[in-house]
Amino acid sequence: MIQKPKGTRDLLPEESYKWQEAEEKIKKVLESYNFKEIRVPVFEYTELFQRGVGETTDVVQKEMYTFDDKGGRSITLRPEGTAGTVRAYLENGMASLPSPVKLWYNMGMYRYENVQKGRLREFHQVGVEVIGSGSYLADVDVILVGNQIFKTLNIPNIKLNINSIGCPKCRGEYQKVLKEFIGKNLDKYCDTCKTRFEKNPLRILDCKEKKCKELNVGAPMMIDYLCEECKEHFENVKFMLKNANINFEIDSSIVRGLDYYTKTVFEFIDEKTGLTALGGGRYDGLVEEFGGQPTPAVGFATGLERVMEMYTANNEIKDDKIPDLYILSVGKEENIKAINLAEELRKEKFIIEKDVFERSFKAQMKYADKINARFLLVIGEEEIKTQMAKIKNMKTGEEKEVKLTLNEIRNIIK
Numbered sequence: 001m002i003q004k005p006k007g008t009r010d011l012l013p014e015e016s017y018k019w020q021e022a023e024e025k026i027k028k029v030l031e032s033y034n035f036k037e038i039r040v041p042v043f044e045y046t047e048l049f050q051r052g053v054g055e056t057t058d059v060v061q062k063e064m065y066t067f068d069d070k071g072g073r074s075i076t077l078r079p080e081g082t083a084g085t086v087r088a089y090l091e092n093g094m095a096s097l098p099s100p101v102k103l104w105y106n107m108g109m110y111r112y113e114n115v116q117k118g119r120l121r122e123f124h125q126v127g128v129e130v131i132g133s134g135s136y137l138a139d140v141d142v143i144l145v146g147n148q149i150f151k152t153l154n155i156p157n158i159k160l161n162i163n164s165i166g167c168p169k170c171r172g173e174y175q176k177v178l179k180e181f182i183g184k185n186l187d188k189y190c191d192t193c194k195t196r197f198e199k200n201p202l203r204i205l206d207c208k209e210k211k212c213k214e215l216n217v218g219a220p221m222m223i224d225y226l227c228e229e230c231k232e233h234f235e236n237v238k239f240m241l242k243n244a245n246i247n248f249e250i251d252s253s254i255v256r257g258l259d260y261y262t263k264t265v266f267e268f269i270d271e272k273t274g275l276t277a278l279g280g281g282r283y284d285g286l287v288e289e290f291g292g293q294p295t296p297a298v299g300f301a302t303g304l305e306r307v308m309e310m311y312t313a314n315n316e317i318k319d320d321k322i323p324d325l326y327i328l329s330v331g332k333e334e335n336i337k338a339i340n341l342a343e344e345l346r347k348e349k350f351i352i353e354k355d356v357f358e359r360s361f362k363a364q365m366k367y368a369d370k371i372n373a374r375f376l377l378v379i380g381e382e383e384i385k386t387q388m389a390k391i392k393n394m395k396t397g398e399e400k401e402v403k404l405t406l407n408e409i410r411n412i413i414k
Helices: 013-032 046-052 058-063 082-091 136-152 168-183 191-199 201-206 210-216 228-243 304-314 332-347 361-370 381-386 406-413
Strands: 043-045 066-068 074-077 101-110 122-131 158-164 262-270 275-282 297-303 325-329 352-354 375-379 388-393 399-403
Touching: 013 101, 013 122, 013 136, 013 304, 043 046, 043 082, 046 058, 046 074, 046 082, 058 191, 082 101, 082 122, 082 297, 122 136, 122 304, 136 158, 136 228, 136 262, 136 275, 136 297, 158 228, 168 191, 168 201, 191 201, 201 210, 228 262, 262 297, 275 304, 297 304, 325 332, 325 361, 332 352, 332 375, 332 381, 332 406, 375 381, 375 406, 381 388, 388 406, 399 406
Parallel strands: 325 352, 325 375
Antiparallel strands: 043 074, 066 074, 101 122, 122 297, 158 262, 262 275, 275 297, 375 388, 388 399
């Protein structure tokens, strides 16, 4: 028997309705902030992620699913949503739209990484991007969206951590100091960190290797080297969050795993597990990196697999999409009537089930009970003649005689 690849999962009906409920709640939150949905290809040219995500990141160096297509072009399955969204923003002339352009997505992502609880090789992210505003108010607005998602999903014990990683101007000075700190023990770092030392030492702070984490203790903090513009931006973010009654902590270790981030970065942490439930930040240079005019932007992404673990642990979720009516019929004339009546009721948005096995009367009765149908309507030879039938409430056992018309049946099962 062929099995699914490692790092993937089957989302079965007994779970999918829970995802649908959570996704609908998230969608309503995003729409309330006037975000519009975007969908981008599942694969892009590899260069997009090399330039956007960054060649020194774990994502590009270790985790991307990359292959040559039949034309010899290097193709990569999307490992994250921001790069593709910005590419679509530029390619489709969205810069001419009223600014800021506020986009959201819910898409599958692909990374070849160690499989663990809440982290798969095929996973799903909901993300938002606000393109066009360089104001600290946009940072605050995006953080408020993330906060509201967890409130709406009734997920407690979520902590907000924020940091600033500055801009290219102030980051240059910081990198000199950081290299002095790391250089003393560079021979003890992992091979990946050694390759990052010259190109992007900031990435070393994001290393997941235990020995590298230990070596990074006491490293100088970017927040102490911010230029005046970045410092003012960060102070304004903190000021507005406090006045919006959003609790937060400063975490100087947050650098995020992607190279495009500048200034504000943030993470919502599940205090129970210590894992990041949502993360994001500002990326003011990405649009220009992809060939557009200098355009500031800010956004976040949250992994639905991890969110769903928290959502199902804190909420009782019932599947309310059970059949409103099972139409029991045996015989050709009876089946014709059942089909036509079922189609009329489905147009009225009712969930209708009927036999497709040519089962016996008794077998259909059992099936209607197993699928928890709310009502049962029996159509037999006598019912066809009289155009009258009995409808049974499966919960109470009460039976009523009704005309075989849309109006009569609708009024009972509505």
